[in-house]
Amino acid sequence: MILDAARAAASQLFSTEFRSVFLKTLGLTLLALVALWLGVESLLECLAWPWLQALVPGLPSWAGWLGGIIAGIVLAVGMALLVAPVTAIIAGLFLD
Numbered sequence: 443m444i445l446d447a448a449r450a451a452a453s454q455l456f457s458t459e460f461r462s463v464f465l466k467t468l469g470l471t472l473l474a475l476v477a478l479w480l481g482v483e484s485l486l487e488c489l490a491w492p493w494l495q496a497l498v499p500g501l502p503s504w505a506g507w508l509g510g511i512i513a514g515i516v517l518a519v520g521m522a523l524l525v526a527p528v529t530a531i532i533a534g535l536f537l538d
Contacts, residue, residue, distance in 0.1 A: 463533075463536045467533045468529075470532045471528050471529045471532050475524065475528060478524070
């Protein structure tokens with residue numbers, strides 16, 4: 443029963459009535475997640491990194507590189523977890 447409903451919903455997804463809503467929701471979700479990514483990244487760079495450099499002044503140069511990679515991975519996982527809720531919020535704008 444659930445698979446039949448999913449199949450029926452998937453067949454309606456690319457119909458002309460729902461295509462514009464689907465593409466708007468997809469585009470706005472990607473835009474919101476990219477804006478959130480850039481905002482968090484710049485916030486970490488402006489606030490957290492100078493604080494860490496002042497806390498541990500003798501950090502080697504590779505520590506910044508490694509920290510950037512770890513922060514990028516953590517941000518990617520966080521954004522992956524936020525895809526469904528952000529999509530639901532943005533899709534709620536088009537429910538009418």
